Amino acid sequence: MTEIPAGLYFTKSHEWAKVNGDVATLGVSDFAQNELGDITYLELPEPGTTITQGEPLGVIESVKAASDIYTALSGEVLETNQDVVDSPELVNSSPYDKAWLVKIRLSDPSEVNNLMDSEKYTTFAAEQSGH
Amino acid sequence: MPEPKQTPLAARHEELGGRMVDFAGWYMPVQFTGIIDEHNTVRTKAGLFDLGHMGQVDVRGKDALAFLQYVTTNDVSTLNPGQAQYAMLLLPTGCPIDDIIVYRRPAGDGFFVVVNASNAERDIAWMQQKAAERSDFEVSVEDVSPVTGMFAIQGPLAEAILQRITEADLSQVEYFSAIETTVDQVPCMVARTGYTGEDGFEVYCPIEQVQTLWDKVLEVGQADGLRPIGLGARDTLRLEAKMALYGNELSEEITPLEVGLSWAVKLDKGDFIGRDALVKQKTEGITRRLVGFKMVERGGVPRSHYDVQVDGKTVGFVTSGTSSPTLGQNIGLALIDKSYAGVGKPLQIMIRGKAVGAEQIRTPFYKRAE
Numbered sequence: 217m218t219e220i221p222a223g224l225y226f227t228k229s230h231e232w233a234k235v236n237g238d239v240a241t242l243g244v245s246d247f248a249q250n251e252l253g254d255i256t257y258l259e260l261p262e263p264g265t266t267i268t269q270g271e272p273l274g275v276i277e278s279v280k281a282a283s284d285i286y287t288a289l290s291g292e293v294l295e296t297n298q299d300v301v302d303s304p305e306l307v308n309s310s311p312y313d314k315a316w317l318v319k320i321r322l323s324d325p326s327e328v329n330n331l332m333d334s335e336k337y338t339t340f341a342a343e344q345s346g347h
Numbered sequence: 348m349p350e351p352k353q354t355p356l357a358a359r360h361e362e363l364g365g366r367m368v369d370f371a372g373w374y375m376p377v378q379f380t381g382i383i384d385e386h387n388t389v390r391t392k393a394g395l396f397d398l399g400h401m402g403q404v405d406v407r408g409k410d411a412l413a414f415l416q417y418v419t420t421n422d423v424s425t426l427n428p429g430q431a432q433y434a435m436l437l438l439p440t441g442c443p444i445d446d447i448i449v450y451r452r453p454a455g456d457g458f459f460v461v462v463n464a465s466n467a468e469r470d471i472a473w474m475q476q477k478a479a480e481r482s483d484f485e486v487s488v489e490d491v492s493p494v495t496g497m498f499a500i501q502g503p504l505a506e507a508i509l510q511r512i513t514e515a516d517l518s519q520v521e522y523f524s525a526i527e528t529t530v531d532q533v534p535c536m537v538a539r540t541g542y543t544g545e546d547g548f549e550v551y552c553p554i555e556q557v558q559t560l561w562d563k564v565l566e567v568g569q570a571d572g573l574r575p576i577g578l579g580a581r582d583t584l585r586l587e588a589k590m591a592l593y594g595n596e597l598s599e600e601i602t603p604l605e606v607g608l609s610w611a612v613k614l615d616k617g618d619f620i621g622r623d624a625l626v627k628q629k630t631e632g633i634t635r636r637l638v639g640f641k642m643v644e645r646g647g648v649p650r651s652h653y654d655v656q657v658d659g660k661t662v663g664f665v666t667s668g669t670s671s672p673t674l675g676q677n678i679g680l681a682l683i684d685k686s687y688a689g690v691g692k693p694l695q696i697m698i699r700g701k702a703v704g705a706e707q708i709r710t711p712f713y714k715r716a717e
Contacts, residue, residue: 253579254383256670256677257647259699275699277648279382279670280579282699308381 218341219246221312225288225328226337231273232312233288235328240289243316244276244307247341252278255307258300260317265293267320269327274317276307289327291320354399355496355558363575370578371465373400378577385580386672389543390713393502394576395564398549399557402467403495404474407457408486415458417484418477418620419449420603422613428455431523431538433611436462436470437621441602441628445470445593448540453527459491459536459551463593467492477620496557500564500573501547501584503715508568509548513537517548531563542581544588544713586667587713589639589680595651595667596637596680602628605682606637606666635663636688639710642677642696646703649679654697662687665696673713680710 220226225233230248234241249255257277267273273287296318300306306315332340351374360367365376375397379385388394406415415423421434431450435443445466450459462470474488500509510517515528517537525538536551552560565573582592591597596606603612604625614626642649649668654661668679681694690709695702 253378254381254670257645259647275647277670279583279648279672280377282647282650 218250218345219312220334220338220341222334224312224334224337225331226334226340227286227288227331228340229286230341231286231288233328233331234316235289235322235325238322238325239294239319240291240322241316241319242273242288244285244311245337245341246311247344249307249311249315252276252280252283252307254279255304258304258307258317260296260301261293263293263295266323267291267293267318269330276304285317288331289320289322290324291322293318293320295319352400354397355554356397356399356498356561359558359561360397360575365575365577368578371400371463373464375400376575376577378579379575382577382579382583383672385574385576386583388572388574389502389545389576389580389584390673391503392572392574393500393504393508393547393568394543394574394580395561395568396499396501396576396581397561398497398499399554400464401497402462402464402471402490402492403497403551404460404462404471405457405489405491406460406474406486407489408484410484410486411457414478414481414484414486414488415449415460416617416619417481418474419447420612420619420621421449422616423449423451423458424616426451429453429524429526431525431540433523435597435603435608435611436473437603437619437625438599439621439624440599441604441621441624442599443593443597443601443603444473444599446591446597450525450536450538453525453536461497466593494554496552496554496560497549498557498561498564499541499547499549500568501541501543501545501576502573503546504568504571504573505545505547508571508573509537509550509564511567512563520548531560533560535560542588542590543584544590544711545584545715582667583669583672586669586678586680587671587673587711589711592667596682601682604628604633605635634685635682636685637666637680637682638688638694638707639712640679640681640694640696640705640707641674642679642703643706644704646696646701647698648677649681649696649698649705655681655683656695656697656702657687657693659702662694668696671712678708678712679705
């Protein structure tokens with residue numbers, strides 16, 4: 217069963233965002249890690265980088281293939297999770313906690329309106345796994 | 348897109364939690380528990396592979412041997428009953444349309460050829476066409492894929508597990524040899540062959556028995572850790588063992604001499620399709636070589652068709668690459684200009700537009716302890 221914590225926002229490409237005031241933490245969902253399989257490499261933006269909703273945030277590689285990670289919310293990167301860069305398998309074991317990817321300062325908090333909340337994403341993910 | 352074909356084991360894979368994908372027109376499991384876990388299972392215990400998507404061909408008749416000498420690269424005349432050999436079917440250009448295993452049937456009654464799923468239809472049509480063109484050959488080429496079940500058990504515990512339900516003494520079966528015996532009372536051909544770099548067997552049985560046999564083998568091997576293995580781990584296992592994959596190391600743009608497969612090409616055995624082109628290439632000089640490398644800089648996993656550079660100049664391309672579960676490193680095979688080849692020499696792999704440092708290393712990347 218796909219794990220979907222309450223209180224997060226999600227993209228259709230299976231990234232999550234946790235908003236706290238004007239700061240957000242971004243990551244990839246349990247659904248995504250399960251689809252990707254064993255994660256072996258992550259490429260993430262450096263602190264100071266400006267990122268834009270819907271644009272590539274970085275690259276995630278599994279044994280099978282390389283995929284883009286997309287940016288859930290626009291802003292400036294404050295911090296990159298070096299632990300997950302060093303141990304990409306954390307994405308498989310702890311996608312919502314230890315494997316957060318970046319923390320950003322939001323440039324437009326209203327962008328959350330373009331995302332799904334946890335409840336809507338639960339329905340969405342169920343449909344996705346149906347085919 | 349037509350619906351992918353299913354092996355008799357498709358429902359089993361779903362029950363066992365397999366993630367199913369369309370592979371070469373077949374509905375197959377890419378993984379069960381995860382590629383790394385399955386890979387390690389095969390390296391340390393044993394794994395079970397559904398190979399029902401592969402093609403099988405019976406070649407019989409008075410001139411079966413002469414026909415196979417003509418359409419394959421290896422010297423079929425060296426095969427005793429029950430022996431097998433790796434070979435290729437070549438185009439007149441010297442480039443392969445597939446790599447294959449040729450068995451001389453254990454009873455001596457003809458030959459049995461196993462071809463890749465992705466090329467099966469074309470291979471079989473090709474062989475039948477060549478048989479028809481050469482009316483001097485009295486030979487029949489019959490597609491027996493629809494009636495042949497095939498699975499593999501691979502890994503250090505494969506022999507012990509399979510022996511429990513096999514009538515014949517498997518310790519007497521040599522590498523690249525096959526016997527006719529019964530497995531769980533079912534008549535089978537059991538060959539000590541595989542595509543993982545481990546010891547193990549490929550089993551051919553009547554297709555209507557393959558589901559029962561699969562269940563039985565899993566049952567008798569369960570306590571030893573035998574698990575079903577998907578195509579994802581099959582690829583990482585074969586790559587560590589430097590076994591070629593058609594579409595990667597082999598294609599219609601690559602000759603066997605360039606990728607280190609000259610051992611399976613017997614230019615002195617007499618005429619065969621593609622021979623002239625290879626003799627010409629050998630005379631003129633082979634300019635490319637298949638090399639193994641490991642990444643020495645961070646920057647990602649090398650993948651098939653990425654460019655390979657040396658000092659900013661493109662010298663070739665990656666044929667296969669992965670994160671090696673056994674080595675814990677990113678590795679790959681590349682077909683490069685021969686003058687840049689050499690163990691210890693540097694390469695740069697172009698990953699998403701960036702040149703990432705790699706070093707050529709000895710292959711195979713993995714060799715099991717004898």
